[in-house]
Amino acid sequence: MTETSWNTSWNSYLHYLNIQAGGRDASRSRPKLVVVDRFTAHQLRHTYATMLYDAGVDVKSAQDMLGHADVSVTMGIYTHLSAQKKAKAVAALNQHITENVTPIVMNAQ
Secondary structure (H helix, E strand, O other), X not given: OOHHHHHHHHHHHHHHHHHHOOOEOOOOOOOOEOOOOOOOHHXXXXXXXXXXXXXXXXXXXXXXXXXXXXXXXXXXXXXXXXXXXXXXXXXXXXXXXHHHOOOOOOOOO
């Protein structure tokens, strides 16, 4: 596929997504309405890697699914910490502290 063909196909796909999400084409009486921000196919790889991580897919499987030669590429470059995953980690730590840590009482002197 040539670069021109790829760009035409990708722009057509983004246009389709925008229309399906409630956007509209421009006309003489109204401006174009864009409801889906532009994104690249490469950004989808990052999203895919992060979704695999959030779903609990093991790192070796994610590496294979993304076609990376090294796990460090999968985890260090493509996988990002989502807000939901971070919130779950904080909740797990808070639960552990609540259940297992004895409060330290300081003597007033």
